[in-house]
Amino acid sequence: MTTLLARNADILVTMDAARREIQGGGFFARDGVIEVVGTNADLPESADEIIDLSGLIATPGLINTHHHFYQNLTRAVPAGQDATLFGWLQAHYPIWARMGPDAIRISALVALAELALTGCVCSSDHLYMFPNGARLDDEIEAAEMIGVRLHAARGSMSISESDGGLPPDSLVENEAAILKDSLRAIQTWHDPNPGAMIRVAVAPCSPFSVSQGLMRDAAMLARDQGVMLHTHLAENDDDVAYSHDRFGCSPGD
Numbered sequence: 001m002t003t004l005l006a007r008n009a010d011i012l013v014t015m016d017a018a019r020r021e022i023q024g025g026g027f028f029a030r031d032g033v034i035e036v037v038g039t040n041a042d043l044p045e046s047a048d049e050i051i052d053l054s055g056l057i058a059t060p061g062l063i064n065t066h067h068h069f070y071q072n073l074t075r076a077v078p079a080g081q082d083a084t085l086f087g088w089l090q091a092h093y094p095i096w097a098r099m100g101p102d103a104i105r106i107s108a109l110v111a112l113a114e115l116a117l118t119g120c121v122c123s124s125d126h127l128y129m130f131p132n133g134a135r136l137d138d139e140i141e142a143a144e145m146i147g148v149r150l151h152a153a154r155g156s157m158s159i160s161e162s163d164g165g166l167p168p169d170s171l172v173e174n175e176a177a178i179l180k181d182s183l184r185a186i187q188t189w190h191d192p193n194p195g196a197m198i199r200v201a202v203a204p205c206s207p208f209s210v211s212q213g214l215m216r217d218a219a220m221l222a223r224d225q226g227v228m229l230h231t232h233l234a235e236n237d238d239d240v241a242y243s244h245d246r247f248g249c250s251p252g253d
């Protein structure tokens with residue numbers, strides 16, 4: 001059991017229900033869990049580790065609820081500038097199709113380092129393409145190196161251009177294989193316990209890249225395994241129009 005005392009912050013921003021901002025305060029934590037927040041007078045006087053926050057502002061860590069780490073590798077591609085969502089995706093798919101395990105690992109290291117440097121302590125990542133042997137494991141291992149909590153969302157695409165979807169044939173997977181690997185990732189990495197560093201979610205990509213059947217089966221898998229379900233929905237007018245034309249429904253239905 002280890003304890004941590006951080007005190008003397010110029011301002012401690014609690015973000016609690018009353019939005020308290022405490023001058024000359026800090027917090028006391030045991031095994032990574034905060035037990036006391038308050039002024040210096042409210043805090044224990046000793047701990048295994050003591051941090052002096054004089055001259056600093058202390059805030060809760062930021063939580064990033066949606067990201068695509070691999071896109072860090074393709075910022076500002078000219079063909080994708082000033083495009084709508086679908087045009088931007090179609091400009092990038094051929095480039096992303098050439099990624100492999102190293103690209104996934106390196107982009108995750110870069111993204112997680114950027115996040116950590118800007119105050120993020122927990123990020124999700126929606127990874128929905130696995131070309132050339134890439135796996136969800138590649139970004140999970142990167143998160144373990146950086147030390148940021150990760151909710152790794154095992155994304156997927158199964159409806160390609162040939163079947164009326166948006167992505168190229170080379171970037172989609174077989175639906176049975178998607179579900180099998182999603183279950184493998186959950187059984188290998190998901191930690192349901194409080195304070196978990198790694199959790200896994202099931203994340204069919206979008207209405208324009210997976211079937212209704214995969215959306216349903218993914219939801220059933222997530223419910224059965226007790227993990228989160230994640231996707232994109234109604235990203236812009238094109239996405240809404242596609243869903244309406246293909247499935248006869250709109251976000252209000």
Ligand SMILES: [Zn+2]
Pocket residue numbers: 066067068126232
């Ligand atoms: Zn997204």
